[in-house]
Amino acid sequence: MEKLTExxxxxxxxxxxxxxxxxxELAEKVGMSASACWRRVRALxxxxxxRRYAAILDGPSVGQAFHAVVHVMLARHDHSHVDTFIAEVQRRPEVLDCFAVTGEADYHLxxxxxxxxxxxxxxxxxxxRLPGIANVRTNLVLKTIKQETALPL
Structure with a gap:
């Protein structure tokens, strides 16, 4: 993608x-014509x-009151174990985010x-039950202090 303009x-x-x-409304807000705005949004x-548009839901209001950060360490970094772990985690709706990380754990969920x-x-x-899992450590979220979806631009 080319560099973002102001x-x-x-x-x-x-x-x-x-x-x-x-x-x-978007065009008016950013000072563009409606047709130019539509074309630029489509190009972006x-x-x-x-990537997509979404509604941001409140977990407790929709029956999802339990929230945890889970640290997963693999026994070895065998490609089949890594590929299986990634594929299976991507299928689970309970997993909102999965990050491959440096440090003690291999993944944070x-x-x-x-x-x-x-x-x-x-x-x-x-x-x-996943193959290759060596250790799982759970940190319970006691209170959400800040949770954003907007990237700083």
Missing amino acids: QDRRLLAALQANARISNQ EQAGAI RVTCEDLDAYNRFLEGFLF
Whole structure:
């Protein structure tokens, strides 16, 4: 993707704040014609700068009150174990994020569930059964201090 212009940054910031804004409102907000705005947003989508549009839900309000950060260490970095781990984690709806990281763990997962019983089912019925898992450490989220989805532009 080519370098973002200041106008692109304003478009993206406005869309991050409200993805349901109409094209006409967006164009007015960033000082463009509606047709030019529509073309630029489509170009940003096609270039991959805009991956998708989504509604941000409140976990406890929709029955997902349990939230944890899970640190996973693999026994060895055998390609088949790594590939299996990645493929299986991508299929699990409880896993909101999965990051390959440096340090003590190999992966950090952000997991949400209905409650502790549901999390135990996730661990025992899924995570502990994956090949190559050496260690799993769970940190319970006690309170969310800051959780953002918007990138700083």
